[in-house]
Amino acid sequence: MKKILIPIMLLFSFILFSCGGGGGGAAGASIPDSEYTTHNPHGWGGGSGSGSGSGGNGGSNNGTIMGGTPLTVTGYTYNGQTYTSVEELRNAIAENAPEGQFTIPFTCTVAGGGSETRTARITKTVSGNDTEILIEHQYKATFPDGAGTQEVSYYMNDGIVLPGDPAGTNINDFIFETNWNIGGTLYPCGSSISVASSGDMDFSNATTEMAKYGFKDAGGGEYILGFTDESFNGTITVNTNRTIKQIKLPENGSVNLDLSNAHFKDNRVGTSYFWDGNGAAVTGMILPNTVTSIENSAFYGSNIFANLNSITIPNSVTTIGDYAFKGRQNLQTVNIQGNSLTSIGEQAFSGCSALQSFTMPNSVTSMGTNAFNGCENLGSVTLSNNLQSIPNQAFYNCGNLGTDLNIPASVTEIGSSAFWHCTGIQNLTLNNGLQTIDGNAFEGCTGIGSVSIPNTVTTIGDGVFISCSNLAQISIPPSVSSIGNYAFNGVETDCVLTINSNGGNISLGTLALPNSNFSVHLTGTGFPMQNAATSIFDANPNLTSVEIESGISTIPNYAFISCSNLKNVELPSGITTIKNNAFDNCTKLETINIPATVTQIKDEAFKNAGQNAAHTLTLTFKGHQNNMTECNLPNKTFDVVLEGGVPTKNGVSIFNNAQTLQSVVFKGGQLDVDMAFSGCDSLTTVTFNSYPTGIGTNIFPDDVAGIIFDPYPNEMTNVKNISNLLTPGRIFLTNPLAVTFKNNTTRKITINANAFNFSGAENIEYIFEADPNNEKMSYDNGNCFKSGTRIEYGGSYYDWDPTSKSWVQE
Known part of the structure; x- marks a missing residue:
């Protein structure tokens, strides 16, 4: 049995290929819809089309795909013979044609009554006794052109290969990729679209849109990227696998560049990569994910980066060079992705006064001097856990830095003036691992209230905490062997200085300790000395x-x-x-x-x-x-x-x-x-x-002026040879003859209602204003009171009789 299949397919999937003519697009590249502007090749305008189109396009993007008139075939030519029916053709092919695919001409009547010769694609497949013959007719799609129209031939199974932009893609040697806008959907030039029905197609309402950027061939496989609109303002996302040698910015524009899917020459970014046009400005940039280094002065000096406010540094970058972003006063945000960055150069972000925060990846091991000098609005910084040192003036005059600053354990040295006048720091954490704090490292950090020097620090340099006026607590471990000149000078609050010493010597500079009132708390096993003969507190007037x-x-x-x-x-x-x-x-x-x-x-x-x-x-x-x-x-x-x-x-x-x-x-x-x-x-x-x-x-x-009981005891035991007992503020003497009393009221003791026990007492003399009743006074022998001891009670006087152990009224 032999079958001839002539398919009628209903499809609407899109098959995208590389951009072809007129764009020079790279294979497989696609450009987002947002990166195209409407473009009319050769200035062609609206045309009228049949079907459901909205009339002339006028460069608009509201066209629709329209079906054409089905073909009327008048004859096929095969092996020099003309066949007027499909059945005749099928039989001839079945008998004579080899298995496989080939084309033959056919004539047909087209819209308007004319006659055309086209080709039919024949596919013959033999399987056992079955022979399948597939006949595909060639159709034509009509696209607008400024000079008229252009036709594209296609087989329905293959879809329609969209033509390249008719013209206008080469401007000053820059090639700008284009897309076809068909029914509101963008298709790259040269790509293929599936069709929904047989017959010729009319795309009168289609438009082409030119990319906002294009490329100039710079030779050696490198390109210069340029823009169609020299006054463009907005965001540009560049998607290309071309190697970019340089970017020519819009001369009067302001752009935010997303280069994450671009590729720079030598995998670096620097000043030479940007063409400084008159008035050109870059407000933000996402660097290509292939860039491995940001060169010295990459964004420094050129006016085009004066308004740069954000930069995204991809995971591929390992180094940021010296002066890379120096003086970029509008730079607010630095986003470093991943953990590949290892070094930040000298003055890399110096003078970035608008920078508000900075998070350093843990991959960073080194940072150059003055890296963040003058970043006066830097409110927070997170340092890498693998950073080896904080160099001189790294955060010099970052007045808003704080409130918490944690120096990682990996840091062995804090350089001179590293945090000079960082007045926002309130809580400073220094971790074990730190060995040296160089001169003036925290000078003028008036917000710091306490500091605990870790037990790995050996040297505290000159003026390290000078003018830290609110420093109230300082802790120095036994590892410290040197404190420089004026190290804690200018502390204005009453400060507690805790020193943990094991007896080792501490070399002490001029006025190294606080120059205002301070107290010392000493711990450890040894006393802190400068040398064998001199204490560190020698003649200190502020202790x-x-x-x-x-x-x-x-x-x-x-x-x-x-x-x-x-x-x-x-x-x-x-x-x-x-x-x-x-x-x-x-x-x-x-x-x-x-x-x-x-x-x-x-x-x-x-x-x-x-x-x-x-x-x-x-x-x-x-x-x-x-x-x-x-x-x-x-x-x-x-x-x-x-x-x-x-x-x-x-x-x-x-x-x-x-x-x-x-x-x-x-x-x-x-x-x-x-x-x-x-x-x-x-x-x-x-x-x-x-x-x-x-x-x-x-x-x-004998001449003690006063013996005071405060409080006065209720009981006196084993008292011997006491001559006088008096209330608090009175006199308690061993020899009453040595004192002259002006009157008896100076020698009084009042016995309260509770018994006063003179157990074991001997030879007590002179007790005044005491009740002789035993309820008020108790004693255990006749020798408690010296013979002749006299008491006064209720206006009467009583003498002690040791024989009867009683008081006898005079």
Whole structure:
């Protein structure tokens, strides 16, 4: 059985090929609809067409595909014979034609009654006893042309190959690709479209649109990209696989270039890649994803980039050269894609005053000096976790930088003036790994409130934190061996300086420590020294207080000598020795505590200490030191607070003959050291905040002006040889004959309703205004009160009778 198939197909899929004539388009390239402008080749205008078209196109894009009149075949010619019917032709081909595909002419009557000769494509296929013969007729599609029309022949199965732009594609040697706009859809020249019906086609309403950009052949496989409209303003997306040698910008236009699917010569971008037209301006750019480097001064100097406000740097870029974007004052956004960028050159973004934020990929390992110098509106920056150093003046005068700045652990050095006057920084984080902070690195960063130097830093340069006026907390680790001149000069707030030292020396420059009032908190196991003989606090006039944590055992010679404004010192348990002249000439020293572990106070440790203080120097002994081997007390007036009893040396009170001791406050422990304050000629007042658990004999000298109980005790036990007991503010003496009393009211003790227990007391004398009733006073032996002790109660006087252990009214 033999079959002849003449197909009638209903299709509407599009098959796109490379742009052909008139465009010189690259194979496989496609240009978005938005990149074309309506173009009438040779100035052809509207034509009339049949079907549902909207009339003349006038260069418009509202045409539709119109079906033509079906062909009327009048004869086929095959092997020199004419066949007037398909059946005759089929039989001849079946009998004589070889298997395969070939063409034969045929005549037909076309619209308007004329006769034409065209070709028919014959396909013969033999399978067993079956022979299939496919006959395809040739049709014609008519397209407008400024000089008339042009016809394209096609077989329906192949679709219509759109003609190239008739003319107008070559302007000043630039070739501009074109598309056909058919029914509102763009088709590249030379592409093929499927058709919906048989018959000739009329495309009277089709238009061609020229690309907004085109190419000039520069030789060597390189091209110059140019634009059709020299006054174009807007966004251009370039899609091409041509190698771009240079871009000629619209002379009077302002463009935003999307070059992500373009390709630059040598995979670089620099000033030589752009033709500086009169008045040309680039406002934004997405670089090709094949570019590997941005050359030195790539966007610097040329006026065409004066208004550049955004740049997208693709993942392919590994380096940004020196001065690449220097001075681009309108650049606000830098988008770096991926993690391929490794280096940012010197002054790469210097003077980009509108830049608001910058995120550095973690692939970046190096950055040049002044990289972001003068980016005054840079509000935030994220540094690469692999950045090795922050160079000199990298963020110089970036006043809005902040509020949080984290220096990655990969950074080993912060260069000179790196963050000079970055006043917006408030929270500064320096991580382990950092080794050196160079001179003036954070000078004038007035927003920084605290800084903790990591334990890997060895050097703090000159003026690193100079003029950081609000710096309130500074922490320096034991790794630091050098602090430069004026490192913390200009701190205006009361600052706490924490120094963790293991006893290593710190080289200290001129006025290296804060030049306003500051306090010191010492941690670690050693005292910070400049050398074996000189403390880092030597003669510092701004040090006001010192707190030392446990770990340090010795306050070295001259540790705080001539610290003229030092007022308060807190020593921890564990300190054993206060060496020679440790607090010598600390003339305003007011308080210092001496822990129970101290066994030695060396010669002149407190020489002239406190002599100009607003309050008398007070030494607080925190425990009952009964094993001191050496104790040299202040040579100027001082007070003592005892929290654990009387310290002794070889069983003798350390206060014997302390002639500058002015007062004693007893807060607990025993007072069982005989003659504890003998020879304390200046001692005027003794205050008991707690009554001693034991008391010795002749503890105080005869001329103590006042002994105060505050609060007054409800019970006194094992009291011996006490002559007078008085209320707080009164006198408690061992020898009442040495004091002249003006009247009895100066020697009173009032016993409250609660019993006052004199258990174990002996030889107490003179108790006034006491109720003799046992409900008010209790005692356990007749010797509690010395014979003749007299009390006054209710206007009557009573004498003590030790025999009857009672009070006898006079």
